[in-house]
Amino acid sequence: MNFLLLGYLIVVVVPLLAASWRVSLLGLALQGLLLGWIALRSHHGLSPLSGIVLADCVILRGLVAPKILHRILTTHNTPRRNDVIPANLFSWVLVAGIVLASFRFATELSEVQPSNPLHLATVTAALLLALLVLSSQTSMFSQMVGLLRLENAVALFELLPASHESVLVQLGLSLVFLLTALLFGRFLRAELRSGSTSTPRRSHVTL
Amino acid sequence: MTEAPQRGDIAVLDAPTSAPPYGSKATTALVVVALAAVGASGWVATMMSPETTRLAFDGFVRIDGVSRLFLLLINLVFLGIATYVWGRVYSTPALQDTIGHYVGFALVFMTASNLAIVSNHMLVFWLLLEASTLAAVPLIQYRGHHTSRAASWKYLLFSSVGLTLALLGLSCIGRSMELGSAQHATFFIDATGPLIRTSDDHWRRLGLVLVLLGFGTKLGLAPMYSWLPDAYDAAPPATTALLAAVQFNVALVAVLRVMQAYGMADAALVSGELVSLGLATMAVSALNVLAARNYKKLIAYAALNHAGVIAVGLAVGKDAAYGVLLYAVSNAFIKAILFLTAGKIRVHYQTEQISEVSGLIKDLPYSGSLFMIGTFALLGLPPFGSFLGELMIMSALVASSYLLVFGSFCVVLTVTFVATGRAIFPMIWGEPKKQAHWGRQPVATILPKLLFFVALVAMGLYLPDGINGLFRRAAAELGAP
Numbered sequence: 001m002n003f004l005l006l007g008y009l010i011v012v013v014v015p016l017l018a019a020s021w022r023v024s025l026l027g028l029a030l031q032g033l034l035l036g037w038i039a040l041r042s043h044h045g046l047s048p049l050s051g052i053v054l055a056d057c058v059i060l061r062g063l064v065a066p067k068i069l070h071r072i073l074t075t076h077n078t079p080r081r082n083d084v085i086p087a088n089l090f091s092w093v094l095v096a097g098i099v100l101a102s103f104r105f106a107t108e109l110s111e112v113q114p115s116n117p118l119h120l121a122t123v124t125a126a127l128l129l130a131l132l133v134l135s136s137q138t139s140m141f142s143q144m145v146g147l148l149r150l151e152n153a154v155a156l157f158e159l160l161p162a163s164h165e166s167v168l169v170q171l172g173l174s175l176v177f178l179l180t181a182l183l184f185g186r187f188l189r190a191e192l193r194s195g196s197t198s199t200p201r202r203s204h205v206t207l
Numbered sequence: 208m209t210e211a212p213q214r215g216d217i218a219v220l221d222a223p224t225s226a227p228p229y230g231s232k233a234t235t236a237l238v239v240v241a242l243a244a245v246g247a248s249g250w251v252a253t254m255m256s257p258e259t260t261r262l263a264f265d266g267f268v269r270i271d272g273v274s275r276l277f278l279l280l281i282n283l284v285f286l287g288i289a290t291y292v293w294g295r296v297y298s299t300p301a302l303q304d305t306i307g308h309y310v311g312f313a314l315v316f317m318t319a320s321n322l323a324i325v326s327n328h329m330l331v332f333w334l335l336l337e338a339s340t341l342a343a344v345p346l347i348q349y350r351g352h353h354t355s356r357a358a359s360w361k362y363l364l365f366s367s368v369g370l371t372l373a374l375l376g377l378s379c380i381g382r383s384m385e386l387g388s389a390q391h392a393t394f395f396i397d398a399t400g401p402l403i404r405t406s407d408d409h410w411r412r413l414g415l416v417l418v419l420l421g422f423g424t425k426l427g428l429a430p431m432y433s434w435l436p437d438a439y440d441a442a443p444p445a446t447t448a449l450l451a452a453v454q455f456n457v458a459l460v461a462v463l464r465v466m467q468a469y470g471m472a473d474a475a476l477v478s479g480e481l482v483s484l485g486l487a488t489m490a491v492s493a494l495n496v497l498a499a500r501n502y503k504k505l506i507a508y509a510a511l512n513h514a515g516v517i518a519v520g521l522a523v524g525k526d527a528a529y530g531v532l533l534y535a536v537s538n539a540f541i542k543a544i545l546f547l548t549a550g551k552i553r554v555h556y557q558t559e560q561i562s563e564v565s566g567l568i569k570d571l572p573y574s575g576s577l578f579m580i581g582t583f584a585l586l587g588l589p590p591f592g593s594f595l596g597e598l599m600i601m602s603a604l605v606a607s608s609y610l611l612v613f614g615s616f617c618v619v620l621t622v623t624f625v626a627t628g629r630a631i632f633p634m635i636w637g638e639p640k641k642q643a644h645w646g647r648q649p650v651a652t653i654l655p656k657l658l659f660f661v662a663l664v665a666m667g668l669y670l671p672d673g674i675n676g677l678f679r680r681a682a683a684e685l686g687a688p
Contacts, residue, residue: 113409114386127375134368140360147367154375172334179341180367187360194353 001041005122008034008156009099012126012149016095016133021073021082024145025066031152032062039159048167053159056174061152065181069144072185076192084145085136098128119156126153140191144184151177233310234293240314241282241289244321248278253673258680262327266395269327272680273467277324277460279677280536283662284452284543285317287655291547292445294651309349316342316449320457329377329394329468332461333370336425339454340366346449347442358434358441365434369424373461376417380469383410399468408472415473418465419480425458426514429487436495439507440559444550447503451510451542459517459535463685466521478522485518486615493622496630501559502552505630506545509585512623513538519616520600523607525686530599532678532685537584537592537666540659545581547656548574561630566639577656579635584663586624592666 008031015027036058043050085091106121130153133146252275260271292309296302316339323335340363347359381392384403393399403411420431427435439447470477492512499505513534520531549559551574556564567575584591597620604613665671670678679687 109409115382134364143364147364147371150368150371154371154378157375158378169328169330169334172331176334176337176341179338183341183344183363187356187363190356191360194356 001038001116002118004034004038004041005118008038009122009125012122012129012153013095013099016084016129017092019081019083019087021078021141022070022080024082024084024142025070028145028148028152029062029066031149032057032060032065035061035152035155035159038156042159049170052167052170052174056170056177057155060174060177060181061148061155064178065148065184068181068185069141069188072188072192073141076189078192082139082141083137084133084142091136094132095129098132099125102128123153123157126156141188144188148181148184151180231293231297233307234289234296237289237310237313238286238293240317241286244282244317245279245286248275248282248321251275252279252677260397260684262397266397267328267331268325269396270325272677272682272684273460273463274325276532276536276677276681277456278321280539281317281320281324281453281456284448284539284659287543287659288445288448288452288547289313290651290655291448294649295445297651298649305349309346312342312345313449315339316346317453320453323457324460327396329396329464330374331394332464333374333377336422336457336461337366337370339457340370340425343446343450343454346446347438349443349446350441355441358437361434362438365424365431369421369431371421372417372424373421376414376419376421379410379414379417381414383408383414386410396464396468400471403469403472411469412473412476415465415469415476416480418469419462419477419484422458422461422465423484423518426455426462426518427488427511428484428514428518429491432488432491432511432514435511436504436507439510439546440501440504444546444553447507447546447549448543451507451546452539455510455514455542456535456539462521467684474524478524481518481522482609482612485515485520485522486612486619487515488512488518489515489616489619489623493619493626496623496626499626499630500561502561502564502631502634503546503549503559505561505627506542506549506585509623509627510538510542512620513542516597516600516616516620519612520596520603522612523600523603523609525688526606527600527603528682528685528687529678530596530603532596532681533592533666534596534600536678537596537663540663541581541584541591541593544577544656544659544663545585547652548578548581551652552578561634563640564634565637567635570639573653575635577653577660578631580660580663582627582631582635586627587620590667591663593663595667 011027011030011034015023018024036054039050039053039057043053085095102124103117103121105124106115106117106119109115109120110117126149130146130149133149134143137143137146251270260269262269292306292313296306319335319339319342323332323339326332326335344359344363347362348355377394381394384392384399387403387408424431424434439451442450466477489512492508492515495508496505496512499508517531517535517538520527520534552564552567552571553559555571555574558564567578569575584593587593587597589595601613601616604610604616665674
């Protein structure tokens, strides 16, 4: 399990250092696939619940969500460069500091509450880095990447305890994630079409 | 954006001769559904063993005092909004083409909101709140221009971050239960009590902080409040009323459920967090009201102040429970009146700038009067329910020895009071800038606001036993003596 968590940490950190939207989406896809792998290892035996969790991680988070955004960006010939965090030494040091602080936090918490320190450190780092992306970026695409990173981090936290008691609840969570990804696609398409102009699309009459 | 062909403000009962076929069908359906929802929630509130808590559908549905009160509230407000929309579409044929989608999403929004309020499972509650958030996005975007798209994106972004933090918090609480003696987690509200460990538990405490912060985002509590004024300003008035009077109360019920299920073991932590969030929100609101130049945004910032007052009231706990409920219900009606009237003022003056609107009471007597009444209630003046609710919260603060909080509370309220009055009173009583123009206005757009006004006064002066019983029962579930 530990090598999977280390792999997850790498796919969380590395895309931050590469200022390209393709690398960001590849990072999200790899996060989804690794989540699926971790889910497979942590759910002993195949059940309807574990099947849904696996499909949620691999298909929705690993393939569908990144693919929707990729297709829209490709269709609009978006320039390759996209900073996920500001490209400067301060941001990179901040990233390193967040990862180190996450390990420190996980070690201390594990001493008072039994838990896997590496799992906890990976979740904490992924969460804090997602919040860093959200707080430092103003472009819609970067904020979407930040939000998807945040949702993946929460999904990673939920994987080990396996505390969802109902298949229906897990189905609902997956459905909400899918609807959110589709809505992101609509927003991104509209944003790329209009650019920064404020062109009214519809009549002036409102309720 | 500009608005429909201008109409004046006097209520004339006769309707236009030719009704739009599609638009009126969709909006008539909306009114019929809203009527049915009010009937059903009224029946649940008064007839279905009002003194007991009932569980149904394998324990997923919970009918108790809190759900009875808030079901009735959100459906009454929805009926008012549906009637307003019907009236607008009836009198403005240009709205016909796009109203079908609006009605569809409004129905999804209301279905999710109703189901959330009766949910007995925190994860299902979370799911339904998220579903109502997704349904609200196209409602905010209805105007279809860049500003409304940007505001709806901000709404979605902040809501998603807040709800994701709330989900993380619930997972932390689940982890706490699994590490406890029960060895398993459940999110059924009625089954949670025995699984909550009384000892110091880091996971549970971390979870509670995150859940309150997450659901607090949906209430517009600081620090994640900035979506609220933008979304309220950019959305059509009917949507703003839905967000301010319906979704706000669904999020409030989520916080009440969290306190019912998990809060007792960590009362001091919950209280401390709610006081901090509440006072910070009130301070942010006061500063922004002082600087506001747009009357719709000003009302939105005043709504932030209400969220802060409610958070402080919840922090005090059982002594303020009745006052908090009275205040929350009153504010749903106040916000519905003010935002729907703001829409009318916007139509008439073609602007949302405070400095451009003057002499409302002469120029638009009906909307001006309703705006004046709404403002008085907003400021917490008697004889409205908001006055009584605020008074109860303040006396509970003193009785519970929260004297420093009480002092800060009074200072911030005074600043908000003065700033709001200074901005809005010239709008109402100043010299009119436009020629008085009393054209037709369908009674359907005025009637809901009048009914909300009656409800507001009733809550301040006299509540019938049945309705008062609903408040008392809900307050008792929150610990009120």
